Amino acid sequence: MIVALHGVEFFAYHGFYPEEQKLGSRFVVDIEVEFIPANDIAEDDLNNTVNYEQLYEIACEEMKLTKKLIETVAQGIINNIVKQYDFVDVVKLTINKLNPLIGAKTKSSSVTLTYNK
Template structure:
């Protein structure tokens, strides 16, 4: 199966269960991977026969601006919006990483991956 992948989308958001996360916010890295048949657009060279990755980015950006306690919930919203808008998608994978999570210990990020 063919794929469109957006890697390392860097955004800022206010997601988390701790009050400080809601006030201070954090940096996030989002990766989107969608599976679909790209044979037709690869031959025709027509944007109308594929998915414009600019629109995928805008969906992620819009959902990042809606606060969630869990990044799992944020990922689910992103998957739902993408799949609802584009019926030609076979599978969607979203990975969200929170940079410098507020926890004791030396850790760069925590990540979740959601498949649908």
């Protein structure tokens, strides 16, 4: 089973350069969490799955912590998901930084990290 959030938007202050950490940027996060339910999903019980609202909260809290690298931010989100949901088998997470400061018009830069149990 896969539970996912796609296109979650944040404004945050991640970036290697001081001006990025001062001015901030827009980011878009995609999270996919794969697992085998321990109990029958037909029980209609939130405890038998991954709560996508909780995934959002985990991402939101990590996005508030200014980092130089979006790789570090992504790893922090994955670490917290795995801590919250120790039964997950795979977490795939992509962070897109919109309009990065690279000296040319660029839609986004991104990093994708994958955790495999």
